[in-house]
Amino acid sequence: MMGPVLAACLLIILSTAWISQANGATCKKDGGVCTCNDNTKSVDCSSKGLTVIPSNIPTDTDNLKLDYNKLSSLPSKAFHHLSKLTYLSLSTNQLQTLPPGVFDHLVALGTLYLNNNQLQRLPEGVFDNLAKLTRLELNINQLRSVPNGAFDYLSNIKTLWLNDNPWDCSCNDILYLAKWLATNLERHAGANCDQSSKAVLDVTEEEAAEDCVYPNTTTAIPTTIITTLASSNDDDIPELPVPQENFQKFLGYQEPDHLPTQPQCLMSISGYLGLMMSLVLTSAAILYVIHFLKKA
Template identity: 65%
Template sequence: MMGPVLAACLLIILSTAWISQANEALCKKDGGVCSCNNNKNSVDCSYKKLTAIPSNIPVETTELRLKYNSLSKLSPTAFHGMKELTYLGLEGNRLQALSAGVFDQLVELDRLELGRNQLESLPPGVFDHLTKLTILGLDQNKLQSLPHGVFDKLTELKTLSLNVNQLRKVPEGIFDSLSSLSTLRLQSNPWDCSCRDILYLRDWIDDNKDKVTGAQDAACGDQQSKAVLDITEKDAASDCVSPNTTTAIPTSTTTPASVIYDDIHEIKVPQENFQKFLGYQEPDHLPTQPQCLMSISGYLGLMMSLMLTSAAILYVFHFLKKA
């Protein structure tokens, strides 16, 4: 009777190993490109030239770093199921737009970093479900406007970075719900101080000088370079309808050579459906060579585990039949 018992134990061990491999195939120790710290539920996929987010990130992950990759867009379901995330780092990618609802399931998120991308606008309500957020980085993008009420639900927000964008005005009342805010970065935007719309921002800065980093550095975009804080009603006499968005300013600072990938050739997989086969979420972007090696390794390991599991099951049936 020891045969079936041993076989059952073998089956349990193999099943456990298979589940572990399925959950951790993206980690370096399993042939993947990301670094994982299971004790802290942290996954670091930074500086990997990723064009898509791996689909096998464990749902219990609390910290996910994807900074300085080649992500140009995010699927609306990119972070679905990751309800334990408290930190999400997406800075230093090529994001041009955000899908509505992309962050809706991240209800525990405390910090969201979206700086150093190419965002020109934000969808209305994109942050509405992030009610526990305390840090939001939107610096060094190409934001030309902000939706009305985009920060209204962020009552716990302490730090908001909007510096180095192309903002010429903000909607009236946009900062009024930020009751916990202690740091607001506004510098290096071409603020239009000729329109009455600027008076809300002027008054808000005047009432919250201790919260605005470099209040005098929030300067008008004209040649006078006058601080928004010093604008008078006479200066802002025009009733502007639409902001002029032709004024451009630098949207990034010097980037270390280690994070510049434009001159590095990426080997693309020619088959159009291969990415779906490997389990990536965004079929519009084919995986790079490291991603393919990661996924093939995981696939071969999975097939081996299934073969061993099948053999163990047959072994159990054989002894049970003899018994």
């Protein structure tokens, strides 16, 4: 009886290992979804419908394309093992924000495309370690301002695209960007105020005098309203609508640091092949056991 049992176990183990290898692969030659070039150290994962970054991207990758996908968020350590990257494209995705430190390990990065996303804000110091960056594209997003010092460490930047964002020139948060643009005229492609065609670099302190309060922050709820609600009867409390897309943020929800780092199996032919192989091998093992028992 040990013969068929051992055979079945061996077949199941082999099929499981095959599926794991296929799903963990990145390059097409290994059953993954991306096109890899060993000579140029480039990995092209463009236009794959990806919702997560593929796992096992080679650590010596120099050029990584993740544009034209469906990435809505990034793990904070998504690129920490890719310190040799000089080119990274994340354009034309669905990114709304970036986790702090997501680029701090990319010390060799020269080109970064973040254009054509839905970025509403940038974290403090997100570009601080990118001293070799020469091209940064942030155009076609939903940015109203940038944090103080956002571009201070970009000493080699030559091209910075900021157009087609709803820059809020009535808010004092815009003053850092206005001053940076005014003193770096040769290094950027302009940005205009959302309220008018006025260039951001021309905004004065008198024009940008308002405190910055945006709907997605808890400071948008006046203290007087909170006090009134706390002292009212339940029947008198008005219903305050909270947009569904902001509900988790309203409750203090934060994205986890670690998201899945491998592509969903349905995004790759390897997923189908792995499942089919598993079923075939398992079926073969079962038939072998039944045949052996009938003879016994």
